[in-house]
Amino acid sequence: ISFQQNPWSAKGHRKDLDEICRNVIGDMDAYGVCVVDNFLGEDKGKAVLKEVLQLYDKGVFRDGQLVSSRGSGDLKTIRGDQIIWIDGKEKSCNNIQQLISQVDAVVMRANRMTNNGKMGMYNINGRTKAMVACYPGLGSHYVKHVDNPNQDGRCITAIYYLNLNWNVRENGGLLRIFPEGWLGDKVADIEPIFDRLLFFWSDRRNPHEVQPAYDTRYAITLWYFDAKERAEACRRYEKERHS
Ligand SMILES: COc1ccc2cc(-c3cnc(C(=O)NCC(=O)O)c(O)c3)ccc2c1
Ligand SMILES: [Mn+2]
Numbered sequence: 564i565s566f567q568q569n570p571w572s573a574k575g576h577r578k579d580l581d582e583i584c585r586n587v588i589g590d591m592d593a594y595g596v597c598v599v600d601n602f603l604g605e606d607k608g609k610a611v612l613k614e615v616l617q618l619y620d621k622g623v624f625r626d627g628q629l630v631s632s633r634g635s636g637d638l639k640t641i642r643g644d645q646i647i648w649i650d651g652k653e654k655s656c657n658n659i660q661q662l663i664s665q666v667d668a669v670v671m672r673a674n675r676m677t678n679n680g681k682m683g684m685y686n687i688n689g690r691t692k693a694m695v696a697c698y699p700g701l702g703s704h705y706v707k708h709v710d711n712p713n714q715d716g717r718c719i720t721a722i723y724y725l726n727l728n729w730n731v732r733e734n735g736g737l738l739r740i741f742p743e744g745w746l747g748d749k750v751a752d753i754e755p756i757f758d759r760l761l762f763f764w765s766d767r768r769n770p771h772e773v774q775p776a777y778d779t780r781y782a783i784t785l786w787y788f789d790a791k792e793r794a795e796a797c798r799r800y801e802k803e804r805h806s
Contacts, residue, residue, distance in 0.1 A: 595763060595764045596753075598762075599761075600760075601758055610658040612727070613658070615781050625645060643704060645697045662723060674686070682719075686790045687790070688790040693785055709770050718788065721785045721787065722760070724758075728757075734776065735778075736780040740753065740771040743769070
């Protein structure tokens with residue numbers, strides 16, 4: 564299944580919060596993956612992109628971890644994105660802050676709307692800061708991985724893409740998810756197109772990779788915590804620290 568264009572994201576049709584939440588709940592329960600297109604609308608989307616470009620031009624992005632591995636003899640870098648963590652309260656980031664609040668509104672409302680107030684049996688009570696990431700092109704990529712393989716508390720990955728006129732055929736940078744619950748070798752191919760919001764379960768159900776990008780590719784990621792799993796992860800961490 565490829566999530567290029569969802570039936571409900573008819574161009575220009577502004578969805579209200581309730582409708583988006585119903586889509587998110589339905590898709591997360593059915594597929595473990597959900598795409599919402601035209602999330603902010605063109606003007607607000609461009610205002611967020613402008614702030615991200617300003618941050619990038621200030622040179623505040625840091626290289627993501629480079630873990631090199633011997634692939635067929637030559638040294639292969641595992642990831643090539645550059646990142647900066649922001650909480651949105653920084654100066655000249657208030658459009659990014661508005662994006663964060665909008666994503667929070669969808670996640671928290673969806674969490675309340677589902678049966679017994681849980682989406683996918685989670686009780687979401689917090690999230691990480693926003694990770695603004697740039698894959699600088701030149702083939703930068705991220706090998707297949709799981710965001711939360713060991714119950715660190717993160718249950719939902721939310722990624723907002725900022726790439727105007729992105730064409731995967733020439734620019735690459737496709738996000739390919741290999742949902743473990745899907746029949747056969749079906750995959751979810753997500754193009755990182757402008758004003759697209761993506762949700763997927765952060766655990767081992769969704770191994771995923773970022774294929775080599777040949778142009779600068781921007782995204783803003785938020786990871787949402789499940790109260791119980793996060794509390795247990797913190798307890799484990801405290802115990803290790805004192806052992
Ligand atoms: C301990 O410090 C850090 C700092 C930053 C980290 C960033 C990631 C990460 C994970 N996933 C993706 C991804 O899947 N992107 C999909 C897409 O862009 O379409 C990505 O770009 C980045 C993982 C661990 C980190 C640890
Ligand atoms: Mn990831």
